[in-house]
Amino acid sequence: MARIKLLLKSKNNPASIYIRLSDGRNIDVMAKTNYSINPSDWSTIKEEPKDLKNIYNANLNSDLTTVKSELLKHYNKKTSDTVINTQWLKDFINPPQVAEKHPDKLVDYIDTFIEFKKADVKSSTITKCNGIKHLLERYQKHTKSVLYIRDIDAKFKMDFEKYCINEGYAPNTTARNIRFIKTFCRHAKSNGVETHYQLD
Structure with missing residues (x-):
């Protein structure tokens, strides 16, 4: 049966609180949580803050209880091919950020551009962007x-x-539209979308 412990590894103040998951002989992993405490305020035996009448300690204890509960649920959902190691535990504590994938088609990206800019530009600019989008669709x-x-x-x-x-x-309208298209592409480039070396 899985067991979860909370512990400190330092006597310095503040000391990071670690979480340890063990299950039989094969699984025993430990990682640092995002919480810390003064070691003098920590009960090693109870694995929790000492003075729970203190509002900070009470809130910390509530957060730690939630982490333990969520970790147990996460562990119980593992599949047969799940590798339970320190990295698995670290990823549970701080889930990896999945990079947002932006469209690489120009027409589709215009909607992304508008979403980014709608709070910062005039409605007339949004109208122009949509007009160029429809022009590109016809093209x-x-x-x-x-x-x-x-x-x-x-x-x-x-x-x-x-x-x-x-x-x-x-000609002036066409030149303006091309400037807008370059702006869309530069914006896409800043978001990691591949652009042509001749863009600028």
Whole structure:
């Protein structure tokens, strides 16, 4: 049967509180929690803060009780191929952050850009962004292609300009739209999306 203990490994103040999980002979892992305490306020025997009438200690004890309970649940959900080691315990205490994956298609990324910027820009700017999105959708339909952010290069610029001229757009409008497209791509680049070396 799994057993969970709380302990201190230092007499310095503050001392980090460690959690230890053991189950039979094969499993015995320990890791540092995100909590600490003055060692003089810790009961080694009870594995909890001494003075629970103290509001700080009471809250700390409540948090530690929750951690123990959640750890036991997490352990009991393990599968046969789960490797129970120190890293597994550390990942339970501080779950790895999964990097948010952003769209790499230009048209799709415009929605992401708008979501990022909607609180900081005028509604007219959002309208322009959506207008360029619809223009790019028509361009994709015309060229029977899908625009990826990594494909926005000098050749795209020339092809897109020709398309806009044929569609009756003024040169100034087309130049402004291209500036917006570069802004979308630079924003995507700052979020880890691959861009073409000719972008700038």
